[in-house]
Amino acid sequence: MSRRLTFEIAQPITIIGFYLAGFLLMALVAVASSSVFRIQPMEEHALSQAFYYAIIAAGIYFIIASLMAFTAFGAYKGHYAREFRLTASQRTLMLQTIAFIVYLLVGALIFSYVENWMFLDAVFWANFTLLTIGFGGEFVPKTHTGRSLLIPYAIGGLVTVGLVIGSIRSLILEHGKQKMAARFMEVKRQKVLESIDGDTHTIRISIFEKVNFSSKGLTEAQRREQEFRIMRRVQTLSERKRRYTALALSTTAALLLWFLGALVFMYSEKPQGFTYFVALYYAYVSLLTIGYGDYVVQSNAGKAFMVFWSLLAVPTLTILISNMGDTVIKAFKDFTIWLGSLTVLPDEEGLSAALKVGWRRIKSGKIGEEERVGYHEGPTSPNEQRTDDRLAAYLEEEELGKAQEADEHGDYLERDIRFYHFVLAKEVRKLMKDVESSSSKQYEYHEWQYYLRLIGQDEDDASKHRQPKANTRHDDGEAPDIGSADDGKKLAWSWLGIRSPLMGNQSEPQWLLQRLAMKLESEMRKMSSPDEEVRKTKPPISMAELRKRKGSGKTSDDAHTLQVDVEASTVDRCAKKED
Known part of the structure; x- marks a missing residue:
C-alpha cells in the first residue's frame, strides 16, 4: 500500500503472514481447549475471554488472507491492477479505525487500574460505553476518579465513533455506488435495446412503460433528443433499482447480524436461562443502543463475542440507515409534504392538482405508449x-x-x-x-x-x-x-x-x-x-x-x-x- 515493495513481492508475504498467524492461533486454541491443559474438573472451570478472542482473531486472519489471495489471483488473471494504492478516503478510514481501537484499549487499561477490573472486563465496559449502549449492572465507575475520567473519555469516544461512521459512509457508499450503478445501467440499457419493436416503432423501457421512437418527420437533432431522453429514463430506472437493491442487501445483512448474533448469545448464556426469544430481545436492544440492562451477558464467551459483534454492527447499521435515507425515508418525506398539501398547507392549484401529482408519483412518471420523446416542431428547435x-x-x-x-x-x-x-x-x-x-x-x-x-x-x-x-x-x-x-x-x-x-x-x-x-x-x-x-x-x-x-x-x-x-x-x- 505504501509502494515500498512491488505487488508481486508484498502480496505473497502479506498473505502468508496472515495465514500463518491464523493457523498458529488455531493450533494454540486447540491445544488450550484439550484436557491436557484444562484445570480439572473441567465442568467447574471456564475458559477465559482471551481464549474466545483468540478464536475470533484466528477467523478474521483467515478471512483476510483468503480475500487477499482472491485479489492476487484476480490480478494475475488481469481482472485487477497489479498495484494497489490507497486513496485519501481509504487511508482516512484505516487511520480512524486504528485510532478508535487504540482509544478503546488505552481507556480500558486506565479504567482497569482505577476501578480494579480485569483488563478484558474493562474492554467489554469501554466497548458498550463508547457505542452508547450503556448496560450498567456490574461494570460501572464507582470511584470518584473513574467517574471524573468518564466525562472526557466518553466525549472523545463519541467523536471518534462519529468520524469512523462518516468515513464508512463516504467510502463504502459513495465508491461502491458508482460501480453498482454502472453495472445496473448497462444491464438495463441492454434490455431496452433488445425490446426495440421495428414494426410498431416502440421501445419498452419497463413493464408498464413503452415509448414511441419513430424518427419520421424529425430532424437529426430531434431524433437524437429522443435517444437522450430514453437514456435518461434508463438512468432513472436503473438508479432506482440500485437504491432498492442496496437497501435489500443492507437490510438482509442487518437481519443476519441480529438473528445469528442472538443464536450465539442463546448458546453462550444458557446458564442464565437465555431462550432464543430473550437473545433476540437482548440483541435488538443492543443494536439500537437502548441498553435497558435487564439482560447482560456474563459468560466469558458472551463478553468476547459481544465486543466483536457490536463493532461489526457499526458499519452494518451505518450502511443500512444511509440506504434507507435514499429510499424509505425520502419516500416518507415526500409523502408527508404531499399530505400537507392536501390538509394543513393546501397547494395553490387546489386539491385536484395535488391528487394528480400524487398519482403521477405513484406511477413513477409513466410515459404514454404513443408519446414521442424529445419531439419539437418547427425549423429551429x-x-x-x-x-x-x-x-x-x-x-x-x-x-x-x-x-x-x-x-x-x-x-x-x-x-x-x-x-x-x-x-x-x-x-x-x-x-x-x-x-x-x-x-x-x-x-x-x-x-x-x-x-x-x-x-x-x-x-x-x-x-x-x-x-x-x-x-x-x-x-x-x-x-x-x-x-x-x-x-x-x-x-x-x-x-x-x-x-x-x-x-x-x-x-x-x-x-x-x-x-x-x-x-x-x-x-x-x-x-x-x-x-x-x-x-x-x-x-x-x-x-x-x-x-x-x-x-x-x-x-x-x-x-x-x-x-x-x-x-x-x-x-x-x-x-x-x-x-
Whole structure:
C-alpha cells in the first residue's frame, strides 16, 4: 500500500503472514481447549475471554488472507491492477479505525487500574460505553476518579465513533455506488435495446412503460433528443433499482447480524436461562443502543463475542440507515409534504392538482405508449435557439478586443478562432464550479447539445451518429470513448450506445470538463503549429453565424438568463459593425 515493495513481492508475504498467524492461533486454541491443559474438573472451570478472542482473531486472519489471495489471483488473471494504492478516503478510514481501537484499549487499561477490573472486563465496559449502549449492572465507575475520567473519555469516544461512521459512509457508499450503478445501467440499457419493436416503432423501457421512437418527420437533432431522453429514463430506472437493491442487501445483512448474533448469545448464556426469544430481545436492544440492562451477558464467551459483534454492527447499521435515507425515508418525506398539501398547507392549484401529482408519483412518471420523446416542431428547435443564445452571450466587446481587431482587418477566420478559444476557457471555468458544487449534477439535452458542439460533435450532423445496437459488449473492462463506434467506425456513436457520455463512471460535469480541457489544450497546440493549415482550422462556432441568427430574430425566451456576460446591445452593435 505504501509502494515500498512491488505487488508481486508484498502480496505473497502479506498473505502468508496472515495465514500463518491464523493457523498458529488455531493450533494454540486447540491445544488450550484439550484436557491436557484444562484445570480439572473441567465442568467447574471456564475458559477465559482471551481464549474466545483468540478464536475470533484466528477467523478474521483467515478471512483476510483468503480475500487477499482472491485479489492476487484476480490480478494475475488481469481482472485487477497489479498495484494497489490507497486513496485519501481509504487511508482516512484505516487511520480512524486504528485510532478508535487504540482509544478503546488505552481507556480500558486506565479504567482497569482505577476501578480494579480485569483488563478484558474493562474492554467489554469501554466497548458498550463508547457505542452508547450503556448496560450498567456490574461494570460501572464507582470511584470518584473513574467517574471524573468518564466525562472526557466518553466525549472523545463519541467523536471518534462519529468520524469512523462518516468515513464508512463516504467510502463504502459513495465508491461502491458508482460501480453498482454502472453495472445496473448497462444491464438495463441492454434490455431496452433488445425490446426495440421495428414494426410498431416502440421501445419498452419497463413493464408498464413503452415509448414511441419513430424518427419520421424529425430532424437529426430531434431524433437524437429522443435517444437522450430514453437514456435518461434508463438512468432513472436503473438508479432506482440500485437504491432498492442496496437497501435489500443492507437490510438482509442487518437481519443476519441480529438473528445469528442472538443464536450465539442463546448458546453462550444458557446458564442464565437465555431462550432464543430473550437473545433476540437482548440483541435488538443492543443494536439500537437502548441498553435497558435487564439482560447482560456474563459468560466469558458472551463478553468476547459481544465486543466483536457490536463493532461489526457499526458499519452494518451505518450502511443500512444511509440506504434507507435514499429510499424509505425520502419516500416518507415526500409523502408527508404531499399530505400537507392536501390538509394543513393546501397547494395553490387546489386539491385536484395535488391528487394528480400524487398519482403521477405513484406511477413513477409513466410515459404514454404513443408519446414521442424529445419531439419539437418547427425549423429551429428551442434547444438550437438556446445554444445560439448561450454563444451570443459571449460576444463581449472588452473581452474580445483581439477578435474585433482581426475582424477589422477582414481576417474572419482568425476572429472565429479567438472567439472559440475564449468560449472554451469560459466554459471550463463554469464546469469547474459545477464539479466542486455538485458532482451528481445532470444536464438537460440543450446543455449537452451546446457542449458537444464546442468539442466538435454537432448534434445536427448525422454523419457522426449511428443507430444503437443491443449486442455491444466489451471484454477489456474499459469504457471506450465517444470518438469511435461499437463496430470501429470512426466518430459514430449513439446516446443509447456503449460510448454514450451517460454510460461512463465519471459524473457529467467531470466528463464535460475533461473533454473541454482536452479540446482547449489541443487548440493551444494548433496555435503553435508550424503548419499554417493546422493553425487555420475552422472552429465549430462562428461569430458571423451567431450575428446572422441574432439579426433574424431566432432567439428563445431564455436569452436573458443565458446572456450573463454581456448585454444584448453589445451583440447588436457588433452586428451593425459587420454590416
